[in-house]
Amino acid sequence: MVTVLDTRAERPRHPEKAKRPENEVQKKPAWIRVKAPVSKGYNETKSIVRDNNLVTVCEEAGCPNIGECWQKKHASFMVMGEICTRACAFCNVTTGRPLPLDPAEPANVAEAVAQMGLKHVVITSVDRDDLPDGGAQHIADTIAAIRLRSPETTVEVLTPDFLRKDGALETVVAAKPDVFNHNLETVPSNYLTVRPGARYFHSIRLLQRVKELDPTMFTKSGIMVGLGEERNEILQLMDDLRTADVDFITIGQYLAPTRRHHPVIRFVPPDEFKSLETTARSKGFLMVSASPLTRSSHHADEDFAKLQAARAARDAALQLA
Template sequence: MNAPADIPKQRKPDWIRVKAPVSQGYADTRKLMRSLGLATVCEEAACPNIGECWTKKHATVMILGDTCTRACAFCNVKTGMPRSVDPLEPEHVAVAAAELGLSHIVVTSVDRDDLPDGGASQFVKVIEALRRATPATTIEILTPDFRNKHEAAVEAIVAAKPDVYNHNLETVPRLYPTIRPGARYYASLRLLETVKRLDPTIFTKSGVMVGLGEQRLEVHQVMDDMRSAGIDFLTMGQYLQPTPRHATVEEFVTPAAFEAYAAIARAKGFLLVAASPLTRSSYHAGDDFARMKAAREAQVARAGASGAVG
């Protein structure tokens, strides 16, 4: 999976080069997160968009600490035994959202297989704290798969009514044993299907990385599987190797190839598709939420007009 030391590392093409973060907005966002003791996936996962997003004071909060109980081959978040859950974390997330003036917030977490509910109750508390502190802020959550406990965990979170429920499939089923060994592809699909069954009004979202050695038709099949599970929004981005210890980049997928994937995904019926080399789950999430909401309203209007005519 990892390249031998004598094989030179692939150079990043120009279309995925980004500027180093140097703005005052970036510095202010970093200072706020530090003062509240909050982790962000922006930093922990070495997101290439951190400079752009933090300049705009958009940050994706990562709850339940900064240490994951799994070791996925693509992820830069550290692995180990996590600390106990911080009871003040939900209120700190709410303070951060208010201080940053967020109209839309994305909240994710590490995997916490050590907890009886996988950390679901902390997601619920964060949603409740945000509703109290910033009721106008729309809430998007990006959860782990809650392995072996997902039904009860998902039921609790759905009852708290986030606006968007995101859970990433990450890659094609064939690559799970090496890229996402602690997870199961069809369990992740069932999780998102469960969300839609429990509350069809909640938008569901999932993402995949490309450049890990997947085949084009495998990606098309993942799209079909997502649509069968009722997933509304697909994100696709280029996998970037965070350190030499992680899975190697097998291919830098061109912008034209991303456009082709996006066209196919739209034809398959997704409400919204975001596909580009730098696309990540929470990249432009607020704008995308507004677009997705508008797309659903247009869909409902068309259905109503069709029914009236009929």
């Protein structure tokens, strides 16, 4: 094994990684702790999800915001099953051979959206490398079912990368989601260990292609910090996203689901998130959400309204210029 060195200081490139054993679990700081989900709204949301035989990324990813979101009857649905064909080191979703697609799932998701009265819904999925289109048509069918059942509801999709799936991206964009989200997850130097089945520049190109197909569609991407990345790598990632004309970036703290997953190298304090937010806004993103508990779909409904307002303000300013 070769260690990459910073020759300017003769030290490991990620010194935190060298110091922290992989099985060591750091104690969470006060700013990352949340209350246990026990509210009436939480239980009602759970019942709707169960009654419609659905899977949520809130549960599968062990999201720390589930209590807050489900109390408000906000849930992010994960379609195409609970088994993923990828094995990312940060993710708690089961890896293996997925089951066949459930043809009733799009209608079931649409029914749950209607029962919850959602104004904005996030639809994500596992990676389905086993399918010829990566599940793109199933995602498009889910969007169409929601439009039919709840025509006033806006739809945000958080998609896989559709690596080597020609035409898949075009199928999803043609279904006209209001927001197209695809997460980079981490900086490129971490991909081999954190996201080994993906390709950083393919993901950048995917987001760029969305804008080429539909310049009016909002695009969004998110990353986790605390995986050993350096600040200059985050800034370069921001520049790459802006080159692809991405509108919205989310930045949150990585939390290891279990001891078997990639360890948390560092808990990033709130003031550093604030600094990253300020920098991202200076680079031209319409929207930035950066905090320890930020997740891709957290406050997605409120953020979509802000995103629309930010674009309107920018367009108005350009007309006056």
